[in-house]
Amino acid sequence: MQSTAHQSALxxxxxxxxxxxxxxxxxxxxxxxxxxxxxxxKLRLKDEIVSH
Incomplete structure (x- = not known):
């Protein structure tokens, strides 16, 4: 699972x-x-956000 800081940055x-x-x-x-x-x-970022 990703850290909250990384998720927030994304x-x-x-x-x-x-x-x-x-x-x-x-x-x-x-x-x-x-x-x-x-x-x-934007789509690549959204995919990364959702996948983690």
């Missing part, structure tokens, strides 16, 4: 990516490549 990183994703999505001309990469990173 969740904080997930939230940070979520904010960056929201910011980029609301720009007049969002960078679709960046959005796709952020979504992949």
């Amino acid at each position: 969740e904080a990183k997930h939230a940070s990516i979520d904010r960056r994703l929201a910011e980029e999505s609301h720009r007049p001309l969002p960078d679709t490549a960046l959005i796709a990469e952020l979504k992949k990173q």
Whole structure:
């Protein structure tokens, strides 16, 4: 089982990516490549959070 600190760090990183994703999505001309990469990173983190 993961330590609480590690779990919290993963969740904080997930939230940070979520904010960056929201910011980029609301720009007049969002960078679709960046959005796709952020979504992949967010999904990887979520998988890691859930698997532990």
